[in-house]
Amino acid sequence: SIADGGASAGISNEVGGAVTLTSANTTDNNGLALVKTANTFQAVAETTDSTGAVTNPGTVIWYEARIQNNDANATDYGTGLVETFTGTSGWRSANRISIESNNGEQFYRFVTKNADGTNQVQYSTYTITDSAYDTVGFRVDKAGKVEFFVNRVLAATVTSNINTDDMQMFAASVSASASGQRVTKLDYISCTQNRNASELIGNI
Numbered sequence: 154s155i156a157d158g159g160a161s162a163g164i165s166n167e168v169g170g171a172v173t174l175t176s177a178n179t180t181d182n183n184g185l186a187l188v189k190t191a192n193t194f195q196a197v198a199e200t201t202d203s204t205g206a207v208t209n210p211g212t213v214i215w216y217e218a219r220i221q222n223n224d225a226n227a228t229d230y231g232t233g234l235v236e237t238f239t240g241t242s243g244w245r246s247a248n249r250i251s252i253e254s255n256n257g258e259q260f261y262r263f264v265t266k267n268a269d270g271t272n273q274v275q276y277s278t279y280t281i282t283d284s285a286y287d288t289v290g291f292r293v294d295k296a297g298k299v300e301f302f303v304n305r306v307l308a309a310t311v312t313s314n315i316n317t318d319d320m321q322m323f324a325a326s327v328s329a330s331a332s333g334q335r336v337t338k339l340d341y342i343s344c345t346q347n348r349n350a351s352e353l354i355g356n357i
Contacts, residue, residue, distance in 0.1 A: 156185035157241050165338060172339040174230075176328035184229075184241050184327030184335065194234050194346050196250075196296040196317050213347050216250075217290035217302075218324065219340035225254050225281040227330035230337045232289070233264075234320035234344070244325050248316040250299055252289045254281060256329030261289065263301040263309050267316040274301070274309045286340060 154162055159177025162185060164170045176183045199211035218232045233251030235244050244251070253262045259281050263274040281287065292300045296317050301309045322344050326337035 154185055154187050155239070155241050155243075157183045159183060160185040160241070162187065169340070172324075174324065174326040174337040174339070176326070176335045178334050179331050181328060181331040182242075184325065186238075186241050186244060186323060186325035187339075188235075188238075189322040194320050194322070194344060196293045196315055198296040198317070210347075211295035212293070213295065214293040214344065215290070215346075216293075216322075216342075216344045217288065218252075218342045219286050219288050220324070221284055221286045221338045222254070222281070222326065223284050223336045224330070224333070225259050225283055227256055227328070227332075228254070228326060228335040228337065229256050229329055230254055230324075230326040230335075231264075232324040232339070232342065233291070233322075234316075235323045236316070236318055236320055241325065242327050244323055248318060249320065249323075250291060250293060250316060251323075252291065252301065252303075261287075261303060261308075263291070263299075263311060265299055265311050265314045265316065267314050267318075270314050272311055272314040274311060276301075276303065276308050279303055279308070286338075 163173045197212045200209040231251045231253030235249035236247050238247040251264045261276045265272045290302045299311045328335040
């Protein structure tokens with residue numbers, strides 16, 4: 154994990170428990186990021202040979218997290234897949250596929266960012282309820298399309314700026330207020346991807 158001074162990760166006292174990301178008390182721009190240290194997920198396009206036969210089936214990635222925040226209007230938080238970054242807010246400028254909420258907003262943004270630029274979709278028709286869980290996620294289809302979901306309902310489809318470099322799972326929460334503490338809870342994070350290898354052809 155990457156943490157600012159006074160920020161901490163813990164386990165909540167509730168049935169089943171949840172990971173908590175808590176900022177330092179009365180401190181603006183303070184928080185932490187949890188990052189899976191190995192780069193293990195990659196969006197790869199399907200490829201064919203000159204005859205049209207598939208030589209690489211490409212990858213399909215499913216990502217899902219159950220998340221809540223105690224004050225979405227005063228927190229920058231997000232989860233998804235990201236390239237290596239530094240600092241608790243570094244994920245916001247890194248290449249990534251993510252679901253985020255910015256301070257001053259009460260809705261989610263769906264972000265795809267690669268070396269060519271950034272695409273953001275504002276899901277402003279949905280209002281985040283403080284301290285209530287949402288199930289958020291996305292499906293990356295062969296590097297050509299990302300479908301974003303909120304509470305397992307399709308919310309947006311994006312076809313641009315899809316990062317195809319190795320990425321790692323992350324969740325981050327940074328306070329945007331010097332009043333009180335910002336707490337983001339993670340009930341779970343899950344990510345799966347099919348094997349990407351030409352030798353699978355005819356064997357799956």
